[in-house]
Amino acid sequence: EPEVTQTPSHQVTQMGQEVILRCVPISNHLYFYWYRQILGQKVEFLVSFYNNEISEKSEIFDDQFSVERPDGSNFTLKIRSTKLEDSAMYFCASSEQRARTGELFFGEGSRLTVL
């Protein structure tokens, strides 16, 4: 069964450093998303991406964050200057074109720890 894959599984970084989290969505999916989950809390929407541009973003997704689809397979989330409160599990997700309100397939997540 196709899966969304994410790397790294865990990254530890110093405050102020740049971090790039990588995702490979399911190959025939056209909608891509980043969500995050602070430990013990609910999953929160960050951004959606379609047709090489951001479709929607939350208030969490400020100027420190950016997303990119540098090639036909990868989808990345960059945090320019990490803060302590960026520590969380970051989930990439994708969905099929037809599923406007359809199933999101989540990756296993990348745990970011900012010291």
Add this chain to the structure above:
Amino acid sequence: GENVEQHPSTLSVQEGDSAVIKCTYSDSASNYFPWYKQELGKRPQLIIDIRSNVGEKKDQRIAVTLNKTAKHFSLHITETQPEDSAVYFCAANAGGTSYGKLTFGQGTILTVHP
């Protein structure tokens, strides 16, 4: 924006009992309501979803009901098993032209005792 409230925050049942988790949402434009199961340290996995054109959907031991008028939906698990123990999240989409933006509830920690 959408606000999703989920209750209870924890639920403990004996194996074989039923479990019910309830959610309310605020955006009347929402038309898609998935439920996710998340085991410790794992990804959220979709277990069942319902769209606004139906009031109930069932898949083996799991069922979801939706009351659009009251803006609430519920997850029902019958004949619970220890492997059902996990955190369960309800979610609602943003409706309209929004694609895949889900607002999640706070989660319910379900513990099924053997």
